[in-house]
Amino acid sequence: IEQARLARYEKQTALEAPFTDVLLLFADTTLAELRAGRTFRTEQAPDEVRDRVRDALKFLSDEDSQSFDPDLMGALLNGETTDLFYAHVRRQNGDPLMFMLNPHEAEAVSLSTKSSRRGYSRDREVLAQFPRAARPRDAQVTGERIDAAEIRRYVMNIALPASGIGEIAFSATARLDITASTPVGPWVAFALFEKLKVDSARWDGGGAATVFKGKDGELLWVHLGTRMQPGETRTLVVSYHGDLIDRDIDFFRIKSSVAWYPLSLEYRALAVFDLTFTTSDAYLVASVGERVDSSRNGRMVTSRWLTPGPIRNASFNLGLFKDYTVREAGIPPVTVMISEEAHKKLVRQYGLAQQRKMRETVAGDVSKSLHFFQKVYGPTQVKHFYATEIPDDHGEAFPGMIHLSWATFQKTDDQGGDEIFRGHEVAHQWWGIGVDYMTYHDRWLSEGFSTFSGLWYMQTIRKSNDKYFGQLRDYRASIFQRREIPGPISLGHRVRSSKDTDVDDYSTIVYKKGAWAVHMLRILMLDLKSMSEDRFTGTMQDFYQSYQGKRASTADFRRVVERHTGTDMGWFFDQWIYGTALPTYKVAYKVDPLDGGQHRVRLRVQQEGVPDGFMMYVPVTLDLGKDRVARVRVKVTGPVSELTLPPMPAEPKAVRFNDLEGVLAEVKMVDWRN
Numbered sequence: 001i002e003q004a005r006l007a008r009y010e011k012q013t014a015l016e017a018p019f020t021d022v023l024l025l026f027a028d029t030t031l032a033e034l035r036a037g038r039t040f041r042t043e044q045a046p047d048e049v050r051d052r053v054r055d056a057l058k059f060l061s062d063e064d065s066q067s068f069d070p071d072l073m074g075a076l077l078n079g080e081t082t083d084l085f086y087a088h089v090r091r092q093n094g095d096p097l098m099f100m101l102n103p104h105e106a107e108a109v110s111l112s113t114k115s116s117r118r119g120y121s122r123d124r125e126v127l128a129q130f131p132r133a134a135r136p137r138d139a140q141v142t143g144e145r146i147d148a149a150e151i152r153r154y155v156m157n158i159a160l161p162a163s164g165i166g167e168i169a170f171s172a173t174a175r176l177d178i179t180a181s182t183p184v185g186p187w188v189a190f191a192l193f194e195k196l197k198v199d200s201a202r203w204d205g206g207g208a209a210t211v212f213k214g215k216d217g218e219l220l221w222v223h224l225g226t227r228m229q230p231g232e233t234r235t236l237v238v239s240y241h242g243d244l245i246d247r248d249i250d251f252f253r254i255k256s257s258v259a260w261y262p263l264s265l266e267y268r269a270l271a272v273f274d275l276t277f278t279t280s281d282a283y284l285v286a287s288v289g290e291r292v293d294s295s296r297n298g299r300m301v302t303s304r305w306l307t308p309g310p311i312r313n314a315s316f317n318l319g320l321f322k323d324y325t326v327r328e329a330g331i332p333p334v335t336v337m338i339s340e341e342a343h344k345k346l347v348r349q350y351g352l353a354q355q356r357k358m359r360e361t362v363a364g365d366v367s368k369s370l371h372f373f374q375k376v377y378g379p380t381q382v383k384h385f386y387a388t389e390i391p392d393d394h395g396e397a398f399p400g401m402i403h404l405s406w407a408t409f410q411k412t413d414d415q416g417g418d419e420i421f422r423g424h425e426v427a428h429q430w431w432g433i434g435v436d437y438m439t440y441h442d443r444w445l446s447e448g449f450s451t452f453s454g455l456w457y458m459q460t461i462r463k464s465n466d467k468y469f470g471q472l473r474d475y476r477a478s479i480f481q482r483r484e485i486p487g488p489i490s491l492g493h494r495v496r497s498s499k500d501t502d503v504d505d506y507s508t509i510v511y512k513k514g515a516w517a518v519h520m521l522r523i524l525m526l527d528l529k530s531m532s533e534d535r536f537t538g539t540m541q542d543f544y545q546s547y548q549g550k551r552a553s554t555a556d557f558r559r560v561v562e563r564h565t566g567t568d569m570g571w572f573f574d575q576w577i578y579g580t581a582l583p584t585y586k587v588a589y590k591v592d593p594l595d596g597g598q599h600r601v602r603l604r605v606q607q608e609g610v611p612d613g614f615m616m617y618v619p620v621t622l623d624l625g626k627d628r629v630a631r632v633r634v635k636v637t638g639p640v641s642e643l644t645l646p647p648m649p650a651e652p653k654a655v656r657f658n659d660l661e662g663v664l665a666e667v668k669m670v671d672w673r674n
C-alpha cells in the first residue's frame, strides 16, 4: 500500500535520487555518530547556505505566526534526547523530500514532499508513513499520537455578547486539567484556533503561567514550570478571545468547530466538559452534553452544559434561531434550531426555492432516524438531541448534537440525498462517537458506516429499494471512475492527494466505498430464503455493544463479523478494505430443459480487473414467472467460473446476476458461446 502510494507521486516504488544538499534536525545520537572521525567547528554560514536553510525550514514553520513543527520544537525547547530525526533533502531534480522519524507518532516513519495544493505551496504532504519495523505497535496506544500532554477536564466560561454591529464577540476563560501518561515538558503544545489571542494565564491557586501563541498561529505553548511526571495534574486557567464567529446574512458561522478551546495535538483525546455560555437573549445556544442549568439576568441568558463522561470533541452553536422540539416515546427529545429569518432572506434576495415546513421536515428525519438506529443498532446514551443549522454545505456530529447544512433545511432532494445526509449525521452517535475509530486507517468505521446508515434509513423511510440501489450505483460510478488510483479504504484521509484537487477521493473511498463495504456484508449475511436480515443486524448490534465508549479497529470489526458468520472473513477485508481491485464480471447463461418440466441454468462468469484469487459470493435471482423468483448465491473466483445452478421448476424469464448489488462490480451480460 505504501509503495503504491509512493508510486502515485514518484512513478516508482523505490526512490533513488541524486541530491544537492541535506538539512538535518535531530534530538538523537546523530551528532555523536557524525563526530566519530570528523571534527566540526562553528562558523558564520555563507549567505547562500543560510538561504537554503531558510528555504528548507519553511516546510516546518511559518515565520508570520512564529510557529514551528511542535514535535521538533518541543525536543529543542525541552532539551530532550529522543529518537526524533528530520532530514530535508534537496534533490537535483524534482521536489524536495523530507524524511522524519517521530517518536511522538504511532506511525513514526514518514516520507513527505512538497504539497502541490495551490496557496499552500510550502505545505508538506505525506507520501508514505508507517510504524518502525523493530517496534511492534504498543497495545496501549489507541490513536495516532503518543507521549503527549493531555487535557482531561475543561471548566469553561464562554461569553458571547452581541457586539453592536450585529456580530457576536467571543471570549472564554478555561480551567484546563493537564496531565500525561509519560513525563512531558516543561514546554508542551496544544492546538488552538489561529484567530484566538491569549489575554492571561495562571496556575490554579498559584502564580502567572508562561504561555506563547504566535499571531495567527495554531499552537498554544504552555510552560509547565518543571517537567511533569505521569499521574500528575496541573490546572491552568487561561483567558482568551478572538474573531471566532462570522455573520453571513442572518447566519452565524463558528469558524473552528473544535479548536475553539486548547486541545491535544491528536485533536480527539477524551475529556469531560463543563461549559457555561452567556449571551444575549436574542440568540439561542446549544452545546454538547446535558443542559443542567439556564438562567436569565436582564437581557443576558446563561446556560450550563455538562458531559456525563469523557467525550472526544466539544462544540456549540448559536444564532438567531427558532427552536422546535419533538418529544416522542422511545427516543430522547429532539430540538431543531433553525434561522428562519435567514431563509426568508434567501428566498427574497436570491429567489431560492424553499420547502414548506423546513423545521418539521428536518426534525422528522432526525427523530425517525434516531428511532431507526436505536432499533437496528441499540439504545443511545443521549438524553436530549440537538440539531442546529450552520451556513455551510456539510454536517458535523458531536455527542448529543449535530450541525446540519442550511441547504438541507432549504429543500429536500427527490433521490434521497437529504435523508442520507441527515441520517448520516445522526448515525455518528453510534459510529464515530459511540464507537470511536482507532486510527485514521479505521476512519471508515465512522464515515463509511454513517453513510451506509444514512442509506439504510433512507431506504426504510422512503420505502424505496430503487432509491437505495440508485444511490449505491451513483457511488459505484464515482468509485469506478477513480479505480485504484486513490488507494484502499484503509488509507483513510491519505487517499486524498494534492496531485488530484478536482476530485474528492476521501469522500469517494472512505464514505462511498466504505458504505459499499457495509452494504456488501449486509447482502452476504442476508438469508436468501426468508430475506431475514437478523444476522447482519445482530452483527452491527454486537459491534456497537462490544465497543461502545471505546476505540475500535478494522480488525476488531472483522472479529465481530466472524463471530456471526462463523467463518474466516480475512478474504473480504483484504479485498475491500486493504485492497483496491474492482471486479468486472462478463456473464453468459444458458437454459436447458430437463426431464419433468425442470430447467437447468448454467452460468459462465469471466472475472476481470482483479487478481485471480479474488473471490466473492454473488447473488443471482431468477424470475420464474407468476411472481415466483429463485435466489441463489454463487461463488465467483478465478478468470472463468462455470456454474450450474440447482434445477429450476420453470423456465427463467430473466436472470439477474449480482442482484441486490451484492458486489461492488461492473456486470456485462454477454452471449453464450460454446
Ligand SMILES: [Zn+2]
Residues within 6 Å of the ligand: 424, 425, 428, 446, 447, 450
Ligand atoms: Zn460524517
